[in-house]
Amino acid sequence: MHTEHATTTLAISLQSNWLLSMVVLLPFLGALLLGLLTLSQVKNEQGPSEKLVGLLGTAFPALAAILALFLFAQQLSQGELVWHHTLASWLETSRFSIDFAFMMDHLSGLMAVMITFIGTLIHIFSIAYMHGDRGFARYFTYLNLFLGSMLLLILSDNLVGLFMGWEGVGVCSFLLIGFWFDDPAKAGAGTKAFVVNRIGDFGFILGIIFLFWNTQHFDYTGIQSAIQNLSPTQINTIAFLLLVGALGKSAQIPLHVWLPDAMAGPTPVSALIHAATMVTAGVYLIARMHFLYELSPSVSMLIVLIGSLTAFVAATIALVQTDIKKVLAYSTVSQLGYMFMGVGAGAYAAGIFHVFTHAFFKAALFLGAGAVIHCLHHEQSLLKMGGLRKKMPVTHAVMLISCLAIAGIPPLAGFFSKDEILLALWDKGLFVFWTLGLLTAGLTAFYMFRLYYLTFAGDYRGESEVSTEPFLMKLPLGLLAIGAALAGLLGLPGSYNWISGWLAPAVGAHHPTASPTVMGGLMLISVAFAGVGIGIARSRYKNFALPYTAPTGPLANMLQNKYGFDLLYENVIVEPLRKLGRFGWTIADRLLIDGAITAGTWVYRVLGLSLKQLQFGNLRAYAHYLIFGVFMLAYLYFMRHMPEVFRL
Amino acid sequence: METSIYFFILATLAVVSGLITITRSHPLSATLSLVVTLIAVAGLYALLSADFLFVIQILVYAGAILALMVFVIMLLNVSPQEMPPEPGIKTRVALTLLFLSPFFFLVERAIMLQYRSQSTDFLPISTDFGTIQAVGQLLYRDYYFSFEIISVLLLVALVGVVALAKRRA
Amino acid sequence: MPGLIHYLTVSALLFFIGMAGFIARKNIFIMFLSVELMLNAINLSFIAFSRHLNQLDGHIFVFFVIAIAASEAAISLALVILLYKNRQTLNVDDFNEMKG
Numbered sequence: 045m046h047t048e049h050a051t052t053t054l055a056i057s058l059q060s061n062w063l064l065s066m067v068v069l070l071p072f073l074g075a076l077l078l079g080l081l082t083l084s085q086v087k088n089e090q091g092p093s094e095k096l097v098g099l100l101g102t103a104f105p106a107l108a109a110i111l112a113l114f115l116f117a118q119q120l121s122q123g124e125l126v127w128h129h130t131l132a133s134w135l136e137t138s139r140f141s142i143d144f145a146f147m148m149d150h151l152s153g154l155m156a157v158m159i160t161f162i163g164t165l166i167h168i169f170s171i172a173y174m175h176g177d178r179g180f181a182r183y184f185t186y187l188n189l190f191l192g193s194m195l196l197l198i199l200s201d202n203l204v205g206l207f208m209g210w211e212g213v214g215v216c217s218f219l220l221i222g223f224w225f226d227d228p229a230k231a232g233a234g235t236k237a238f239v240v241n242r243i244g245d246f247g248f249i250l251g252i253i254f255l256f257w258n259t260q261h262f263d264y265t266g267i268q269s270a271i272q273n274l275s276p277t278q279i280n281t282i283a284f285l286l287l288v289g290a291l292g293k294s295a296q297i298p299l300h301v302w303l304p305d306a307m308a309g310p311t312p313v314s315a316l317i318h319a320a321t322m323v324t325a326g327v328y329l330i331a332r333m334h335f336l337y338e339l340s341p342s343v344s345m346l347i348v349l350i351g352s353l354t355a356f357v358a359a360t361i362a363l364v365q366t367d368i369k370k371v372l373a374y375s376t377v378s379q380l381g382y383m384f385m386g387v388g389a390g391a392y393a394a395g396i397f398h399v400f401t402h403a404f405f406k407a408a409l410f411l412g413a414g415a416v417i418h419c420l421h422h423e424q425s426l427l428k429m430g431g432l433r434k435k436m437p438v439t440h441a442v443m444l445i446s447c448l449a450i451a452g453i454p455p456l457a458g459f460f461s462k463d464e465i466l467l468a469l470w471d472k473g474l475f476v477f478w479t480l481g482l483l484t485a486g487l488t489a490f491y492m493f494r495l496y497y498l499t500f501a502g503d504y505r506g507e508s509e510v511s512t513e514p515f516l517m518k519l520p521l522g523l524l525a526i527g528a529a530l531a532g533l534l535g536l537p538g539s540y541n542w543i544s545g546w547l548a549p550a551v552g553a554h555h556p557t558a559s560p561t562v563m564g565g566l567m568l569i570s571v572a573f574a575g576v577g578i579g580i581a582r583s584r585y586k587n588f589a590l591p592y593t594a595p596t597g598p599l600a601n602m603l604q605n606k607y608g609f610d611l612l613y614e615n616v617i618v619e620p621l622r623k624l625g626r627f628g629w630t631i632a633d634r635l636l637i638d639g640a641i642t643a644g645t646w647v648y649r650v651l652g653l654s655l656k657q658l659q660f661g662n663l664r665a666y667a668h669y670l671i672f673g674v675f676m677l678a679y680l681y682f683m684r685h686m687p688e689v690f691r692l
Numbered sequence: 693m694e695t696s697i698y699f700f701i702l703a704t705l706a707v708v709s710g711l712i713t714i715t716r717s718h719p720l721s722a723t724l725s726l727v728v729t730l731i732a733v734a735g736l737y738a739l740l741s742a743d744f745l746f747v748i749q750i751l752v753y754a755g756a757i758l759a760l761m762v763f764v765i766m767l768l769n770v771s772p773q774e775m776p777p778e779p780g781i782k783t784r785v786a787l788t789l790l791f792l793s794p795f796f797f798l799v800e801r802a803i804m805l806q807y808r809s810q811s812t813d814f815l816p817i818s819t820d821f822g823t824i825q826a827v828g829q830l831l832y833r834d835y836y837f838s839f840e841i842i843s844v845l846l847l848v849a850l851v852g853v854v855a856l857a858k859r860r861a
Numbered sequence: 862m863p864g865l866i867h868y869l870t871v872s873a874l875l876f877f878i879g880m881a882g883f884i885a886r887k888n889i890f891i892m893f894l895s896v897e898l899m900l901n902a903i904n905l906s907f908i909a910f911s912r913h914l915n916q917l918d919g920h921i922f923v924f925f926v927i928a929i930a931a932s933e934a935a936i937s938l939a940l941v942i943l944l945y946k947n948r949q950t951l952n953v954d955d956f957n958e959m960k961g
Contacts, residue, residue: 661960663953667884675795682802689802699863703871710875710898714882719890719951726894729875733901736868740912745904745923752927757897757934764938765890768945776887776952788885789877796877803869810913813862817915830917831924838921842928849932856939 060115064129064146067111067156068199071192074104078185085181092181098171101184105167105191109160116153124549127153128201142262147201151396151550154543155198155328158400162320162407163191165520169411170312172516173418183223183310190216194321198328202262203252206329210248210293213322214241220317221309230308237302244292244299251285258282268335276340283336283343286329294326294380297354301609303377307369311417314369315410319376320403327383327399331392334551344388348469351384352480357607359487363494364595364603366426368413371495375450376406378484382465385481391468392551393544397535398465400543401457404527405449411521412443415513416499420506426498427592428506435510438518440500442525447496449528451489452574454567457532463567464535464544470566471556485570489577497585505589537563695813699739706732715785717775723761730754740814742822868909875902889941889951893934900930 078101085092119125127148135142148156167187174180193212200206215238222234256262258278259270271279290296295303306318317323330337330347337344355378362374379402386395417424419436433440449456452463462485469478504510513521535543544554556563594600605611658669682689709728716722734749778784820826831839875898882895904923911919945951 656960659960661957663956664884664887671792671880671884678795678798682798686802686805688805689798696862699867703867706871707874707878710878713894713898714878714886714891716891717888719888719894722891722894726897729898730901733875733905736871736905737908739863740868740908742908742911742920742923745908745920745927748924748927749904752931753897753901757931760934760938761890761894764942768942770945770951774950776950776954778887781886784885785881788881792877792881796873799873800870803866803873807864807866807869810865811867812864814864814912815915817912821912821915822917822920826917827920827924831921834918835921838925842925846928846932849935853935853939856936856943859943 060118061127061129063111063115064127064148064199065131065144067108067115067160068146068192068195069131070104070108070111071188071195074101075185075189075192077104078181078188082181082185091178094171094175094180097181097184101188102164102167102171104188105160105164108191108195109157109164112153112156112160115148116157119148119150119153126150140256140260140262142202142204144205145201145263146199146205147264148199149550150546151328151331152198154396154400154547156195158403159191159194159198159321162403162524163187163194163316165523166312166316166320166407166411169315169414169517169520170310172514173312173414174310179223183220186216186219186223187313187316190220190317190322194325197325201264203255203264203267204262206332207249207252210289210325211245213317213325214238214245214293217241217306217317217322220313221306223309223313227308233302233305233308237306240299240302241292244289246288247285247292248289251282251289254278254285255282264332267333271336271339279336279339280343283333283340284346286333286336287343287347290326290329291350292326293329294323294384295354295377296326296350296380296384297357298609300354300358300377301613304370304373304606307367307373311369311410311414314373315407315414318373319406319410323376323380324383324399324403327380327387327395330384330387331396331551334387334392337387338390338552344390347384347388348474348477349388351381351386351388352477352484353381354378355381355385355484356480356487359484359491361603361606362491363487364600365491366592367424368416368426368429368495368499369410369424371426371491372406372409372413375409375488375492378488379406379450382462382481382484385477386465386468389465389468389472389474389477391465391554393547393554394461394464394468394535396547396551397543398461400534401449401461401528401531404524404531405446405457408442408446408521408524408528409450411517411524412439412446415439415517415521418517419511419513421508421511423506423508426495429499429504430502430506430588431500431504432510433500435504436513438521439513442521442528443496443500445525446528447492449532451492451578452485452570453578454571455532457528457530459571460532460535460537463537463570464541466570467537467556467558467563467566468554470562471558482570482573486573486577489574490581493578493581494585497581498588501586502588537567695739698735702732702735702739705729706736711785715782717778717781718772719765719770720762723758723765727754727758730758740822741817744822744824744827747824865909865913869906872902872906872909875899875905887952887954889944889953892953893937893941897930897934900926 078097081092081097081100091097115127119127127146129146131144131146133141133143167184170183170187174183177183190213193209193216195209197206197209197213200209218234218238220234221237222231225231225234252262255267258274259267261267261270274282292299303318303323307314309318337347358374358377358381362371362378365371365374379398383395383398383402386392386398415436416429416432416439419432419439420429423429445456449458452459454460462481466478466481466485469475469481535541558566594604602608706729709725709732712725713722713729716725730749730753734746734754737746737749879895879898879902882898883892886892886895904926907919907923907926911917941951944956948955
């Protein structure tokens with residue numbers, strides 16, 4: 045009876061594993077279709093019909109979401125099932141082969157379901173948000189392309205496929221940040237994101253090459269088995285290089301500077317790419333390569349250090365931001381820092397759990413901000429909002445739930461995942477970082493509720509009229525709010541932690557050793573910090589009224605300047621590079637290279653003038669040349685191979 | 693012995709009429725003497741048991757290609773005065789041959805060195821060597837692709853000629 | 862009895878005669894005939910080698926050479942007609958506009 049069941053299981057998995065490739069291919073197909081549609085209508089001032097584009101653009105992600113959910117459900121019912129499908133072989137050499145092969149284990153399954161689900165909701169939201177935009181079809185093309193690349197990144201069974209997806213999402217991020225490219229500032233923000241990511245990707249690709257060099261494998265299983273034989277130095281180098289890639293993509297110090305500027309893109313893009321999915325790719329990478337980082341405690345410590353610094357620094361910068369999207373951007377950087385703390389402390393499941401919950405509440409926050417911006421006709425300054433609770437009740441409710449979730453109020457999502465990470469830090473004895481995390485939690489609660497009160501409480505301070513949010517915005521907002529409220533229940537503390545057990549086959553088990561009393565105490569402390577943060581925000585901003593006086597003093601100035609990172613990079617990297625470029629252009633390029641080439645052209649000109657005398661147009665002369673050439677060839681041949689011909 | 697006589701006659705005929713071809717001032721007589729060369733070469737093919745190519749050489753080469761040539765020369769009807777002035781054709785050709793002769797002797801010597809032992813008759817072969825059936829089977833079995841390509845080439849030539857002919861001069 | 866070297870010698874002789882005609886003559890028709898002569902010389906050596914090696918493939922090559930000679934003849938004669946109509950001459954030395 046049991047064997048029969050197992051056989052059926054195997055049969056099902058063999059029959060439907062091609063669906064796995066379809067999950068990845070469907071969004072790409074959508075992007076292709078929409079791209080062709082966009083190109084075919086490029087001369088048309090209106091662009092293709094919004095209804096058609098919206099329907100197509102949402103249908104492909106939705107189909108992918110359904111398929112991913114189906115495959116995930118199979119996994120749920122059969123605990124050990126790991127989907128594999130090889131779509132095509134790509135590179136075949138004698139030393140290695142790379143396939144377009146996909147693998148869906150418990151980790152990538154969870155990620156894929158989350159990405160397609162949230163992605164679909166954001167596509168629906170975008171239909172309303174981008175309504176009437178000139179680039180409506182182009183926008184959906186990019187968004188589909190992004191989703192396909194992201195799924196390739198998550199589901200690929202080797203590092204090369206992951207890298208392709210990694211670059212794909214990078215390109216889409218660039219395209220979507222600079223979506224309104226006729227504004228030079230926005231186009232510049234896209235370029236900045238791309239260039240900063242290049243630095244990270246440089247490290248990443250070096251890491252992949254170095255890893256392959258030492259293990260002869262690109263696929264995870266092969267790497268995992270081969271890595272045991274490496275020396276600690278090799279492992280540390282590889283771990284560090286891969287970490288550089290993760291730092292760039294996940295906007296950690298010192299490569300965090302691009303993410304706040306990335307808010308130049310349309311708000312749903314910020315929600316999808318720069319909050320819920322792409323920026324968490326770095327965390328995913330580290331969780332995916334957990335077997336590597338487990339062998340490299342020093343790099344893991346570095347991850348915790350960078351993560352906690354990022355979390356704290358970004359949270360403090362968020363305190364003084366007055367642009368609603370900038371607050372959320374710094375909050376994202378800060379939460380990503382949390383995730384890094386988690387995976388650095390060895391609690392990979394906790395890190396991924398925070399990725400999961402964060403995706404819901406941060407997407408809800410961004411979409412809520414998007415709805416506010418939409419209804420205020422592209423007003424983003426918190427100072428010109430206020431009193432929107434009555435005018436936008438649905439958005440208000442969603443934002444309130446999400447703010448409570450990110451602040452860490454039980455039983456909403458953020459509380460459990462954040463607590464898991466803090467617990468892991470405590471467990472490891474990293475009390476300094478635990479304190480930093482706790483402080484960050486308090487700061488987070490403060491600035492999120494500052495945002496909330498400035499937006500929704502008090503009186504309306506803006507001039508433009510407030511319109512209501514359309515249904516297509518309310519629907520995704522509501523669904524995401526449900527997720528933000530309930531996602532945390534997947535990871536209740538202690539032995540009820542479903543998600544930790546679920547991810548254990550993929551990223552290894554992590555059992556906290558703290559006693560229930562300590563755990564409870566820690567929870568109380570973090571809730572108390574969150575409560576204090578909310579309380580201060582309430583007392584200061586509940587009845588906020590203009591004029592706003594920006595805080596002064598050295599500390600506030602430092603925060604306003606974002607700790608001077610941009611200034612530092614400008615002076616230390618950008619300006620010297622610019623000078624070097626100018627030097628290269630004037631001296632090396634124009635004088636030396638161009639000079640050499642100009643001199644070369646004169647040589648050829650003189651040569652050509654003399655040689656063209658031979659081409660005087662007489663056919664018979666050419667025949668003589670030809671026969672002379674034949675003579676020469678025959679002479680050479682005889683000299684080499686039959687020298688006795690010349691001997692009389 | 694008979695073969696030797698035939699070979700000698702045909703070879704002499706081919707070479708001598710070849711020389712005549714390049715020394716005539718009027719192209720028509722040159723063409724006609726080339727026909728003699730081609731037929732003599734066809735005879736040499738027959739001596740080498742190339743039955744099929746013997747027929748093709750006479751039908752296509754001597755028959756069709758050179759008939760076309762004669763046809764064109766007669767169509768243009770160039771009078772001897774309009775011919776390119778080439779005083780002392782025979783001297784020029786003789787001098788050219790003299791100029792080329794070292795190379796010829798070099799080649800000849802290479803042939804001798806390489807195939808010295810082949811100065812006597814060829815080895816015996818099967819009776820169907822070079823027959824239409826044998827060549828045809830090889831052509832359609834091993835060389836069918838090249839054969840198809842050649843047919844495309846002929847088609848292209850046909851189209852090209854029509855295009856050239858229809859153009860206003 | 863004639864052997865391979867005899868046929869090759871005839872072939873070489875014909876080839877040299879063709880070559881000499883090609884570079885010595887100015888009449889475009891004679892030059893064309895010289896090319897045909899050279900082609901035939903090569904054909905003869907193909908067939909002689911084919912007989913020598915007891916392999917029929919040489920015959921196939923000759924067959925293809927004849928096919929190519931036919932298309933070449935058709936095209937070049939059409940060109941000669943056009944040239945003569947335009948320039949009223951058969952002297953290749955007069956066709957010398959294509960120079961560097």
